[in-house]
Amino acid sequence: MGGALLYLLLTRLKNSLKSLIKSPGKLIYLIIMVALIVVTIIGGKSSAGGADHVYRDIREFNAIVIALYTAMFIIIAVGGFSKGGNIFSLSDVNFIFPAPISQQRVLFYGLFRQMGMSLMVGIFILYQYSWTHMTYGISYGRLLIVLLGYALAVFFGQITAMVIYSFTSGDERLKRMIQTAFYAVFAIFGLYLVWSVLTGPQTPLQNLVSAASGTVIRLLPVGGWLGSAFAAAGSTAGVLTGLGISFVYLVILVCLIVFSKRDYYEDVLKTAEISQSAITAQREGRMNEAIPANVKLGKTGLNGGFGADAFYYKHLLENRRSRKLLVSTTSLIWILVSIVLAFFMRNLGIASVFISTTYMQITAVALGRISRELSKPYIFLVPEPPFAKLIQNLRESFFPALAEAALIYVPVAFIMKLSPLDMVLCIVARMSFAMLFTSGLVLIERIWSGVSKTFAILLYFAVMLLISVPGIAAAILMTSFHLIVSENFTILVSLTAVNVPISLLVLYLCRNMLQYAQLNK
Secondary structure, three states: OHHHHHHHHHHHHHHHHHHHHHOHHHHHHHHHHHHHHHHHHHHHHHOOOOOOOOOOOHHHHHHHHHHHHHHHHHHHHHHHHOOOOOOOOHHHHHHHOOOOOOHHHHHHHHHHHHHHHHHHHHHHHHHHHHHHHHHHOOOHHHHHHHHHHHHHHHHHHHHHHHHHHHHHOOOHHHHHHHHHHHHHHHHHHHHHHHHHHHHOOOOHHHHHHHHHOOHHHHOOOOHHHHHHHHOOOOOHHHHHHHHHHHHHHHHHHHHHHHHOOOOHHHHHHHHHHHHHHHHHHHHOOOHHHOOOOOOOOOOOOOOOOOOOHHHHHHHHHHHHHHOOOOOOHHHHHHHHHHHHHHHHOHHHOHHHHHHHHHHHHHHHOOOOOHHHHOOOOHHHHOOOOHHHHHHHHHHOOHHHHHHHHHHHHHHHHHHHOOOHHHHHHHHHHHHHHHHHHHHHHHHHHHHOOOOOHHHHHHHHHHHHHHHHHHHHHHHHHHHHOOOOOOHHHHHHHHHHHHHHHHHHHHHHHOOOOOOOOOOOO
């Protein structure tokens, strides 16, 4: 029956290619992705310095790669304490698990398929060629190697989550013990980095880079092993050592699953059902069904609100129950990535950092809780003006966006030694882009609601780029006039002065969006 699994893998691949060819939306999306990669390669090569160009210490790039691998592994692996690793779909559970095929072969089938999916998750790395080539002299071939390491980090995270869930589900005491040990291991390495930065003989950055390239960090679980292997931080012996330890770790995980007395089929079943129910709920507009297992109740009641204002206070209550911080976990990750990026790009000026963080903001911004409200009839039944309901539903995203902007640019200001005025202008300009992207999402929901997922992604990036063009053009135009102000001031003020009116105009044009329910979604 091993040939059946191989046939299934090849058939999945063949059907995916057929679906790509027969779907114009997917094909256009693929062409645009490839075109953007080509533009990135051309832009990176054209912006590269000459023979006398001095690149930054390559060990800084290696440290970034190790941090990326470690962060992805931790984020995915900790899911094992709640929902397990998602390497099997519900169709696998329904059709492959009951088949007369050994559990070992089924497991390797899932691992091989998950590896391919992990490669697709890390495709964003290929778009980082321009600045990595300009700053560190990274070739595109080496960036592909970094992508492979990223895929392995995601892959190891999934397998680790599966093992953790398999051994701790149903035993809260064992779960707490393993969870404490898991965090303690990474905390020890984190304390070592802090100690190295504070006690090293060089500058803090040099101490951090030296510590990240040292033997201790190369022993960091998964992130250090893969980082030393795929970022080429050391000699050939170091690369082989990293790959060897990673392979041994994978063998140990597989043996724990295969040779333990625990039946991983039962553990995978619950995970697959949870994932499938969440996908189905989102596809059918029933987002309220995909709720977390544990909800923090706390104080009840809206404590304010009348008419359309009730939506705002309702969203505040839901945000308080769903997260502990003012910003979400995803936003916190983007904040940390932006700060680290600014740390290594501090010599390129605030304009380069602002462009990079805004590019990340396009992928990080979300419509907020109004997307859930649109899947229910209540928002349309409230007897209030449609524009008032729209504004009140968007209101809750203001303070998290402001907190996110402040958490990014206050540390960036210290890193890049910006003036207080430049720091405030960066925060205000980022808020203007938050308004702009939110209005763009409202525009997509108003005009193209119910389109296919692939076409929706394509529309999203197209609309965001289109509505950003006026602000960018105004910044370029005002900078060319050589006014008696700083370049940073001119760029940031021009962006803000154009983005805000465009955002308000788009929202006003979509003011009747909540007048009638679009029930054909």
